[in-house]
Amino acid sequence: MGRTLAEKVWDDHVVRRAEGEPDLLFIDLHLLHEVTSPQAFDGLRQNGRQVRRLDLTIATEDHNTPTIDIDKPIADPVSRIQLETLRKNAADFGVRLHSLGDVEQGVVHVVGPQLGLTQPGTTVVCGDSHTSTHGAFGALAFGIGTSQVEHVLATQTLPLARPRTMAITVDGELPEDVTAKDLILAVITKIGTGGGQGYILEYRGSAIEKLSMESRMTICNMSIEAGARAGMIAPDRTTFDYLEGRDHAPKGAEWDEAVAYWKTLRTDDDAVFDAEVFIKAEELAPFVTWGTNPGQGAPLSANVPDPASYEDASERLAAEKALEYMGLTAGQPLRDIKVDTVFVGSCTNGRIEDLRNAAELLKGRKVADGVRMLVVPGSVRVALEAVAEGLDKVFTAAGAEWRHAGCSMCLGMNPDQLAPGERSASTSNRNFEGRQGKGGRTHLVSPQVAAATAVLGHLASPADLSDAPTLVEA
Amino acid sequence: MEAFTKHTGRAVPLRRSNVDTDQIIPAHWLKKVTRDGFEDGLFEAWRKDPEFVLNKPERKGATVLVAGSDFGTGSSREHAVWALQNYGFQTVISSRFADIFRGNSLKNGLLTVVLDQKVVDALWDLTDADPTAEITVDLEQRKVLAEGISADFELDENARWRLLNGLDDISLTLQNEADIAAYEATRPAHKPRTIEV
Numbered sequence: 001m002g003r004t005l006a007e008k009v010w011d012d013h014v015v016r017r018a019e020g021e022p023d024l025l026f027i028d029l030h031l032l033h034e035v036t037s038p039q040a041f042d043g044l045r046q047n048g049r050q051v052r053r054l055d056l057t058i059a060t061e062d063h064n065t066p067t068i069d070i071d072k073p074i075a076d077p078v079s080r081i082q083l084e085t086l087r088k089n090a091a092d093f094g095v096r097l098h099s100l101g102d103v104e105q106g107v108v109h110v111v112g113p114q115l116g117l118t119q120p121g122t123t124v125v126c127g128d129s130h131t132s133t134h135g136a137f138g139a140l141a142f143g144i145g146t147s148q149v150e151h152v153l154a155t156q157t158l159p160l161a162r163p164r165t166m167a168i169t170v171d172g173e174l175p176e177d178v179t180a181k182d183l184i185l186a187v188i189t190k191i192g193t194g195g196g197q198g199y200i201l202e203y204r205g206s207a208i209e210k211l212s213m214e215s216r217m218t219i220c221n222m223s224i225e226a227g228a229r230a231g232m233i234a235p236d237r238t239t240f241d242y243l244e245g246r247d248h249a250p251k252g253a254e255w256d257e258a259v260a261y262w263k264t265l266r267t268d269d270d271a272v273f274d275a276e277v278f279i280k281a282e283e284l285a286p287f288v289t290w291g292t293n294p295g296q297g298a299p300l301s302a303n304v305p306d307p308a309s310y311e312d313a314s315e316r317l318a319a320e321k322a323l324e325y326m327g328l329t330a331g332q333p334l335r336d337i338k339v340d341t342v343f344v345g346s347c348t349n350g351r352i353e354d355l356r357n358a359a360e361l362l363k364g365r366k367v368a369d370g371v372r373m374l375v376v377p378g379s380v381r382v383a384l385e386a387v388a389e390g391l392d393k394v395f396t397a398a399g400a401e402w403r404h405a406g407c408s409m410c411l412g413m414n415p416d417q418l419a420p421g422e423r424s425a426s427t428s429n430r431n432f433e434g435r436q437g438k439g440g441r442t443h444l445v446s447p448q449v450a451a452a453t454a455v456l457g458h459l460a461s462p463a464d465l466s467d468a469p470t471l472v473e474a
Numbered sequence: 475m476e477a478f479t480k481h482t483g484r485a486v487p488l489r490r491s492n493v494d495t496d497q498i499i500p501a502h503w504l505k506k507v508t509r510d511g512f513e514d515g516l517f518e519a520w521r522k523d524p525e526f527v528l529n530k531p532e533r534k535g536a537t538v539l540v541a542g543s544d545f546g547t548g549s550s551r552e553h554a555v556w557a558l559q560n561y562g563f564q565t566v567i568s569s570r571f572a573d574i575f576r577g578n579s580l581k582n583g584l585l586t587v588v589l590d591q592k593v594v595d596a597l598w599d600l601t602d603a604d605p606t607a608e609i610t611v612d613l614e615q616r617k618v619l620a621e622g623i624s625a626d627f628e629l630d631e632n633a634r635w636r637l638l639n640g641l642d643d644i645s646l647t648l649q650n651e652a653d654i655a656a657y658e659a660t661r662p663a664h665k666p667r668t669i670e671v
Contacts, residue, residue: 015650035504056666063501078505128550145555148581159647163573193547194547194570197544197572224548295492432494432548433497434519438519
């Protein structure tokens with residue numbers, strides 16, 4: 001019987017297989033950041049252990065880094081200590097680190113791919129749940145806890161039970177204004193926040209094949225929000241073209257060898273998935289969340305749902321609690337929801353394509369009165385590219401704030417936070433209670449919906465802009 | 475890791491589903507660089523409400539958390555496990571746990587027990603009605619016992635063995651160092667490297 005993409009990559013990394021034990025998997029790339037690594041390095045020290053493979057390890061600062069005044073000392077002393085701890089650990093153990101101010105600094109899941117380190121058929125781990133992002137390249141990539149970070153540092157392996165596989169097939173043409181973000185939000189609402197639990201998802205079908213690498217990363221990034229261990233997309237010409245010439249992509253004869261291998265990384269025709277989900281691209285629409293988990297979403301044209309309409313008691317209770325927290329009423333049109341803040345950025349939507357899409361809609365338009373818009377590039381490289389294209393000027397001319405790279409308001413570990421009761425339209429990945437700041441209310445959206453919302457002051461799609469009263473100064 | 479064999483204690487019924495790790499321990503607590511001192515951050519936002527179940531005087535000293543489905547979703551932060559342990563919880567019962575949280579819990583000796591929602595409902599009803607009711611989680615027998623309730627739970631044999639004996643994963647893996655070295659010797663040259671060595 002044939003094998004799925006996930007099974008092929010898994011099998012290629014088994015160091016040891018024994019009856020009654022989890023497989024011991026080799027890890028090709030270990031990404032580190034300041035939040036989940038300090039206790040792991042401490043563990044190494046306590047046991048007199050070293051980092052086994054420094055050449056497969058790289059660190060960046062992202063979660064705590066400020067996005068303004070980056071040339072000044074970090075104001076929050078606790079954030080500063082955490083960054084200094086990573087710097088000390090990297091220096092003590094010899095780990096390559098990209099610190100604040102370095103041209104390769106940025107959100108760990110943006111940095112790995114842009115350096116060409118994320119490659120098809122590799123295993124990639126990081127103490128961060130959004131490591132699933134790297135699956136867009138046909139890598140098996142997943143988030144791990146700090147104990148596992150220590151395990152990988154010490155052994156370059158992880159003992160793991162093989163997850164089941166689920167195919168998410170999206171065929172057809174995505175309608176205009178419907179993005180990868182809308183697609184993945186619709187998938188999560190369909191299968192639920194626990195629907196992918198225990199599975200590696202493989203996104204496939206003609207609509208997926210047409211997507212750019214940036215869009216594929218947006219989709220794989222949010223696999224974890226459906227509870228999945230990882231999400232993957234088979235590598236193809238789009239993948240190879242993205243990688244060719246990047247710093248750490250193979251060169252010369254090694255490139256040819258690599259591509260020959262990468263071309264084998266497709267699910268065999270006779271392979272069987274443990275579960276399958278089918279979605280018609282034509283039926284999708286701009287999608288937003290109304291609740292406090294990423295599975296509580298609906299098309300932008302819908303109304304806030306009535307909790308009473310849920311048959312399942314626990315879902316009903318969750319919806320009631322969510323509406324209370326979000327300050328919403330059942331039946332209210334989603335389009336009427338006014339926002340205070342718009343955030344464009346994060347490992348979900350902080351890449352150059354995302355900034356281009358948001359900028360295109362803001363060109364010649366203004367952010368609505370009373371709305372604060374933050375644009376935070378995913379990495380310094382993304383920022384430089386955006387500046388070279390003049391996107392920063394588009395954002396600032398529209399009245400948005402153009403910031404430095406980092407995780408920023410996605411989780412508000414730095415000063416970029418919502419105030420209690422404040423409402424955001426955010427291109428990030430989690431609308432959990434208090435995620436963007438204590439008492440903050442988050443609606444997850446695509447960069448296009450974020451830009452349209454910023455202009456109109458309420459949740460809106462790009463199509464709504466054509467009849468916007470605040471338009472155009474040419 | 476501390477071994478887990480059998481534990482008996484009073485419970486906190488947490489009647490909520492989708493309790494994400496941002497609720498268990500908010501992000502600003504993640505700036506600490508140690509594994510302890512997280513107890514005051516546990517469910518920090520919800521504890522501001524005096525009616526929140528954890529704030530009830532009769533729940534003081536409880537060691538068994540009985541939660542709704544999809545407990546521990548979201549961020550991979552192991553701090554969520556440390557916060558529960560620092561607070562005093564020894565075990566968490568739910569009908570479904572998020573993968574990463576489950577892995578983290580078992581590596582720290584916090585036993586996460588998966589039971590059918592019907593049993594969770596029964597445990598909620600019992601411990602809501604009688605805060606002094608005790609729940610026993612027996613890993614040797616793979617059983618959860620409480621007044622009028624007896625339920626078997628599953629846990630794969632390897633994870634159970636490591637928990638019962640409090641074994642350290644890294645030491646176990648390093649016993650197979652020769653296998654790792656043999657694998658490394660066969661890796662293709664085109665695989666990425668972060669630095670030249």
